[in-house]
Amino acid sequence: MVLQQKSFGQLNVELIHQLVSESKSEHSRQDQAKNKQAIAAANEEVNRSQMGKLKMKYRELQQRFHTVGLAIDAAQIGLEASPVVSEIIRQQNIIYQLANDNPILIALAFQTVKDLADRARMLANYIAGLALSIGDINQMKASDRKILFSHALTELRLIEGASKGLAVVMLQASYKRSIDPFADFVNQDRQLVDDIIRNAAILKNP
Template sequence: MKRLLFLSAFFLSAVSSYAQLNVPLMHQLIENSKTEHGKQIDAKNQQAKNTAVEATNKTLMTSVKDRYRTLQERFAKMSIVFDAVNIGISATPLVREIIKEQQKIVVYAQSDPLLIPIALDSEVIFVQKANSLVNYLIGLCAVIGDVNQMKVSDRRILFEHILNELRNISYLSGGVARTLQASVMKKRGTDPFSDYINREETLVNDIMNNVKILKQ
């Protein structure tokens, strides 16, 4: 009997000690559970934020591409008029260079989402300049008969304005492209545009060939 009482007392003491020893462990497990739950919530919130940012970047990149296509259309229209005012030889190389620089801007913006707002802002400016130049050319063609009656020096002033505007757009396009290139190169160590050179050259040739067809 005494032995049974002794074993019972020992067992209860052991259970009590075990429970006391595991109170900190229980607290730790509860804390770990709370921490893990918190991490899961943070992960879900971060995922939602990332999804929202990706959607915004996609929309902005679409706007960049839309304005790039608008520029292509504007320069195509310009090229049709260049021969009419006898500046095709000087203007066409500038247009080709502008298209190349614009394509670089699109590629670099795609490579780094942080550059998309810069690319978009610059494209807005380029579209505005191209629209102004197209309107100028349309107005010039409307009075081409009068222009042909002008002195050579006066006509040169009108045509030089077109070339100066193209040079300005080309210079600005190149500056933006080089700025974006430097940023991408600093992060990646490589130039993503190198993979697009052949494709881009084909694009430029297609645009210029289409302009020639329209002139016929």
């Protein structure tokens, strides 16, 4: 009888330890699940905030290029400049959609779009100045007019190149679906990233 009581008591202790251990494990799993949910919710909130900022800059850039388009028509350089503007807008649409589909890319897109919007504002002002002075400009020598208009076209092509390069890099990164989209880029991919950085530097310091 005493032996049975001891055995029963020992089993009870072991059972209690097992139940406590299982309870701790379950509590730990619940904590981990809650932490993951909290992190996911925080990430979603950050992504929404960043995407909201990108959306605002995207709209600003669209408005700037609408102004650029009007100024181009007034300055009578639409034949050469309009296709470039159309391509810039097309690439920006691609960039925005890629960032919307893959939040990892938002930060990369935001800074470049911000720089391009600033550049577009200065370009619109320059072309508007040409348009306002078109009567005087038409009196200039053809070579001098070409210099003025070539500057505007060069600026547009720089912006086009930066937009197209960024869209290509983001597209490749989106396909790879990596946490760090540039972590396993081959040399050609890294060259594209370097080109984007160089284009951004050119845009800031012409």
